[in-house]
Amino acid sequence: MLDSLVRRRAVKDDSTAMRLKYSPYYHHFERQDGCRVWLEGREMIQLSSNDYLGLNQHPKVIEAGQKALKKWGASSTGSRISNGGRAYHRRLEDKLADFFGTQDCHIHSAGYLSCMSSIQGLATRNDVVFADRNIHSSLWSGIGMSRARVEKFSHNDPNSLLRAVELESPKKAKILVFEGVYSMEGHIAPLPEFLKIAQNHDLFTVMDDAHGVGVIGETGRGTTEHFDCLGKVDLICGSLSKALATTGGYVAGDKELLEYMRTHSKQTIFSAAISPAQAACAEAALELIKAEPEHLTRLINNTKHYKSGLEKLGIDTWGSQTAAVPLIIGDRLKAYKIWKELIAQGVFTTISLPPSVPPNKELLRTAISAAHTVEDIEQGLDRLGTAFNKFR
Numbered sequence: 435m436l437d438s439l440v441r442r443r444a445v446k447d448d449s450t451a452m453r454l455k456y457s458p459y460y461h462h463f464e465r466q467d468g469c470r471v472w473l474e475g476r477e478m479i480q481l482s483s484n485d486y487l488g489l490n491q492h493p494k495v496i497e498a499g500q501k502a503l504k505k506w507g508a509s510s511t512g513s514r515i516s517n518g519g520r521a522y523h524r525r526l527e528d529k530l531a532d533f534f535g536t537q538d539c540h541i542h543s544a545g546y547l548s549c550m551s552s553i554q555g556l557a558t559r560n561d562v563v564f565a566d567r568n569i570h571s572s573l574w575s576g577i578g579m580s581r582a583r584v585e586k587f588s589h590n591d592p593n594s595l596l597r598a599v600e601l602e603s604p605k606k607a608k609i610l611v612f613e614g615v616y617s618m619e620g621h622i623a624p625l626p627e628f629l630k631i632a633q634n635h636d637l638f639t640v641m642d643d644a645h646g647v648g649v650i651g652e653t654g655r656g657t658t659e660h661f662d663c664l665g666k667v668d669l670i671c672g673s674l675s676k677a678l679a680t681t682g683g684y685v686a687g688d689k690e691l692l693e694y695m696r697t698h699s700k701q702t703i704f705s706a707a708i709s710p711a712q713a714a715c716a717e718a719a720l721e722l723i724k725a726e727p728e729h730l731t732r733l734i735n736n737t738k739h740y741k742s743g744l745e746k747l748g749i750d751t752w753g754s755q756t757a758a759v760p761l762i763i764g765d766r767l768k769a770y771k772i773w774k775e776l777i778a779q780g781v782f783t784t785i786s787l788p789p790s791v792p793p794n795k796e797l798l799r800t801a802i803s804a805a806h807t808v809e810d811i812e813q814g815l816d817r818l819g820t821a822f823n824k825f826r
């Protein structure tokens with residue numbers, strides 16, 4: 435193979451060398467049963483999945499995926515604009531639009547594409563995007579690709595947003611980008627305050643609710659339902675890979691907006707449609723969210739149980755308001771040691787370090803599922819207590 439600058443960059447990269455040395459990422463479980471996973475033959479409590487409602491292994495979700503595979507085959511075989519569109523795509527989109535109280539919806543094969551699309555498909559290089567500092571990488575990618583100017587505001591801070599907006603020309607097209615529920619922090623956005631600023635200053639609103647849908651709101655419709663604001667955000671984007679128990683993503687909003695996005699979004703035009711089994715699993719999960727509220731009730735009870743245990747242990751959860759629960763450590767080496775100790779004790783968490791989180795917020799990301807048993811939570815807390823005490 436030819437030597438080249440790019441090859442040398444890859445071979446000598448310090449971040450990759452560190453990752454391979456300490457190996458906290460890219461694990462491959464050999465087996466999974468409920469919230470237990472097996473790594474190198476050892477059973478572990480899975481404390482970091484996004485299967486919030488525990489529907490990933492629900493028999494109806496599995497059956498729906500199997501039936502779709504039989505009926506349609508494994509692939510959608512193309513992009514939606516050409517040969518990839520199928521009746522099951524439209525059916526899921528109609529059901530999602532109905533769920534969110536919007537006129538229309540468009541699904542993609544990954545939430546990353548949907549979130550990018552919702553910005554790149556609408557914004558132009560002459561626009562200004564006001565972005566919460568802590569938004570997901572997919573939204574930053576959409577902003578970057580749109581080439582709009584970006585003004586960052588402090589996380590979840592309407593005053594900081596307002597200050598930035600007031601400095602802007604009223605003639606500019608302005609877009610506000612934020613998350614409904616933040617995946618790392620578990621914080622809920624101050625949606626009513628944001629909507630008020632949006633209304634007063636002509637801001638188009640894009641909200642990523644990947645971690646809100648299924649998790650908050652009386653019937654699991656996410657952040658808009660939580661604040662009684664159904665239908666008031668211009669575009670809701672998100673992922674099917676959390677409470678909706680499969681992979682893929684969606685953008686929901688008014689019909690005219692989605693038709694415009696279908697014309698201009700590169701992620702929508704040039705990427706193959708979501709596969710039959712993915713779409714069928716999401717549709718089944720959506721039906722379960724509507725028909726079986728007990729999953730959400732269990733998630734709420736499990737989260738309360740877990741958080742009250744963490745409080746007794748004196749572990750800082752960064753004010754998490756949802757089932758995404760960060761365990762703040764605030765020191766890179768300590769975070770790594772605690773993460774490793776937990777692996778040794780049979781608890782799987784995800785370590786997150788700057789620049790993924792702000793400096794001094796080195797953390798272990800944990801998330802609660804409706805599928806966690808009381809034993810999972812109590813054993814998990816017990817082991818967390820031991821690991822944190824050892825390195826405090």
Ligand SMILES: Cc1ncc(COP(=O)(O)O)c(C=O)c1O
Pocket residue numbers: 544545546547549570572613617642644645672673674675681682683
């Ligand atoms: C907030 C948020 N937005 C978007 C995505 C992207 O979704 P997907 O994993 O389906 O590509 C994720 C997933 O990690 C996420 O957490």
